[in-house]
Amino acid sequence: MTCSNASPLHHVIYQFFFATYSLFQILCDLGAPRINFFKLKKNKTINPGFFKKRIVESYTVGDYLINQLYKLGVRHVFGIPGDYVLGLYSQLTKSKIKIVNTCDEQGAGFAADAYARVRGIGAVCITYCVGGLKVLNTTAEAYAEKSPVIVISGAPGISERKKSPLLHHKVRDYSTQLDLFNHVTVATTVLDDETTASSEIDRVLSAALRYKMPVYIEVPRDMIYKTLASKSVRQFSTTDSDLSAKKEAVQEASIMINSSKKPVVVAGVEIQRFGLQNLLLEFLEKTNIPVVSTPLSKSVLDENHPSYLGVYEGSMGFPEVKKYVESNDCAILLGTFMTDIDFGNSLTPIDEGTTINATSLKLTIKHHIYEGVTLQDFLTALNDTKLKQFQSISVKRKTFQKFQTSELSKITVDRLFQRLNNFITSKNIVIADVGDALFGGLDLFIHKGSEFLSPAFYLSMGFAIPACIGAQLADSDLRPIVIVGDGAFQMTGMELATVVKENLNPIVILLNNDGYRTERSLLDGSFNDIFKWKYSKVTELLGRGRSYVVETEGQFETALKEAEKISKDFVLIEVLLDKFDGSAALKRLTASLSKKI
């Protein structure tokens, strides 16, 4: 085992600022909604109709935007400055929101996405096109996986755009960036008029909260300091469901549930995004129906819950869970996306004819659709209905045995995850990048809700390192355990510089299997090889952090134990794995995927 160390003396100073800052944050939080649903007695998601009457005349466009973001819980904005956005950056520095500069805009996009997943809202603020287009992929990820990221872009001033001159960063015309973001967001606006700016900001932010999806706000630089010209009295309709439709649907659903013998709940990611965990728990308590999560919704509820069977992953997953779910006679899908990865790359094995499928947008029972009945209203009404209480069942869940280190044995992926399973506590958040970091990670036991983050559907590599910045800033109580492959690390791993700058302390487990491991099982070739960095030297490049290179179980054990003691710095543990080693889940998934290459 080698160990590189770089821990400078100015830690003490950092420590002081960190403590002061945390205190400041706590004080701030007292006055702002914080998304931590397990502490709530009743669901308290932010009501999209919260923007009522306000006096806005004293605000500038920039200040109003910043103020609304702050009200919604935004405390950090991620991004990189550029001339078109400098005015807004300058206003941000005067606000209670902190700007977090990343190395590249891509890192800012991933960080904001993770922040939104943990905190209920996140924001990225970048310059026109050369910044904006670099976060298009991360915004698409937020769209695909429902994460309310507010994309704020500086832009050439309205007065500069006349006659469409070739100002720097322009692509085709001045609507190009807006046109692009229209494809990957639920609402967009260009703040080109001070008489409508406040209502436009409210409209777009409301959409982000209502749909839990990304939105786009473009701020021409000559608008930032303009004073809002009128009171905004715009009111937004709430998302109440159609009452008659809801009544009919709940009646039909309750009959289906009460007459079933082997129902199962598939708890999807919308339960977490819309903050409906309490409603879910109430339903489970009332009915005793067994529940599974999916890869995308892993950790949607406490994995200790007596009704919880595990992650359902189709043929990729644990056979007993698969068997139970697929032999149901009434599947209750709550906020679930039916993705290929969620179903282990198999066709959906759930029979529509016996399924209740409720999402934030519509409710489907068997083969018919109730438009305008939302997940939240449906679940609330279901909890108010008489439902049968089922007998508790006991399904054999995947559990790791107690781990016994075999000191000199070369470490394998399976053994690594077994060991990690004993290492993780309720004080951690696990962040898995794409590949075996995710597939192997799905078997980890997560103690509380919402503490497993991964782009399990969109599968964009390079998520994990920048995401840990967003996640830990969103909830400083959690120490991130980041699991990342060597391929993904080469994409965004240098955002560890931002980790250091922000004084964060993730433990990064780098699975070094010498290339793109998942693809090796699909179709191998020299294109799956990557140039081997001496990853542990990153601590020397950054002048901070601690790194370990491990090959045996004993070395891994030592590194983990030391990592626990290092609380003020990031720790990188590079695990040298066999090139073809992989988790059982990976092997099952790729066996099925490779048929389509």
Add this chain to the structure above:
Amino acid sequence: MTCSNASPLHHVIYQFFFATYSLFQILCDLGAPRINFFKLKKNKTINPGFFKKRIVESYTVGDYLINQLYKLGVRHVFGIPGDYVLGLYSQLTKSKIKIVNTCDEQGAGFAADAYARVRGIGAVCITYCVGGLKVLNTTAEAYAEKSPVIVISGAPGISERKKSPLLHHKVRDYSTQLDLFNHVTVATTVLDDETTASSEIDRVLSAALRYKMPVYIEVPRDMIYKTLASKSVRQFSTTDSDLSAKKEAVQEASIMINSSKKPVVVAGVEIQRFGLQNLLLEFLEKTNIPVVSTPLSKSVLDENHPSYLGVYEGSMGFPEVKKYVESNDCAILLGTFMTDIDFGNSLTPIDEGTTINATSLKLTIKHHIYEGVTLQDFLTALNDTKLKQFQSISVKRKTFQKFQTSELSKITVDRLFQRLNNFITSKNIVIADVGDALFGGLDLFIHKGSEFLSPAFYLSMGFAIPACIGAQLADSDLRPIVIVGDGAFQMTGMELATVVKENLNPIVILLNNDGYRTERSLLDGSFNDIFKWKYSKVTELLGRGRSYVVETEGQFETALKEAEKISKDFVLIEVLLDKFDGSAALKRLTASLSKKI
């Protein structure tokens, strides 16, 4: 001065392969068009009508695409594999085109753009959405600055898309990626039908060559191995101009030129992109009219040419050049974009009433437009017309004095560029990233044509390091001199891993001024500070290359001299600059830009 060294023994093996590979490349090139216009007697741009009749029945869709790319001069394709594109990668490995894996797709996009600028065509090949959307920004750059990059994306198979299931990487629907690329390319296609695939490939590639702009080809994975179903007999119209319009236009232009007293030619970037340098030289020789380039077209002609005055950069540039250009009585703009950076962020100082503005798409004389008269045809016809020969003029050009190292003096940006100006030879290509790397770099004296690369209009940071990979693979005779700021280096600098993997040997001059220097002059704040890496340690992280940290002129001198001797590896020279040091050009530009913040 500190120096880190890492030069492993396996260089000898690399050397052997490199030599063999170079020989192979030379042999390949004998049969393929190579864009090196200074060696051509007459203009030989690829004729968009070159796709005539071919027998295509024996090809698969994938092979046909690869074959057409090869015919057009593509020898390297940049990208990262993913499951939807693995089949195409596998076919590529069996072809004469080499796959160059980068660390992140962004790097592949920049590399392909630089490759296209040097070689006349470039290609990036990535997987669906998670790959494609990461190259959207680099494709926008290629669009804005006219670089014919072929974007090839794998995608879910047509048969998999039925009923629009949630296959991984999907954003909104299966047309989302296509819709996005429609905004940043001149032609797109999805190869969803084997009876039209060959003509679709030809149509889209022709558009790239005709307009010198990026295009998008999506290959659903179940189409790759399909055999083309019919002979393609599609013929493409050539871009011949309207003869009568051309005649009238040339007559009008020649009268304007002949009756002027102080004409000036502004040679734009289209001269390089369309390979019209010989036509330009012929025109200059015939008329003796003085010529300037712009930041975007710098090095469009040999800067030794007797008629060449220098780079015209408006108020950012050298006053004598500005004065001469702005006092013209007949401006002849040849393939010029009128960008804000080209004109030093001032309104165009050129009087439309006395201007001839010829581009690849249209010709404008004074205030009227001749549609359908192309730059190439116009210039050819002008050269065949009787034109007055003007008297040679002598304008004081910006020249660097002979450089005398002041051993112990702290190095400044101005002195650094002075020294570099004496260092660069005709065997180098200078690649400047955004910021003072570009603004200062514009004053460098470039010996041959086309050996200065920079995104001088789109200004996307992070271009230079990945671009040097593309540029040197496109022309292995040139050793890149990369000039990059610390901010840009943090974005894509780790692509030095790809530099090492491909055995390239750029000299990287890293201007470390501790943050976003250009923005400091516009509006300063803590957001312009970046976390300081120990950049020289990158050689340890990669286990290759040589690095220097310099602060004085003497140290810089020593580092340059050693860099000259190291021919098999990259060299990184980190220059520690004062935080507020900057070139004269930067200061003039930012003084003008800051008024708009």
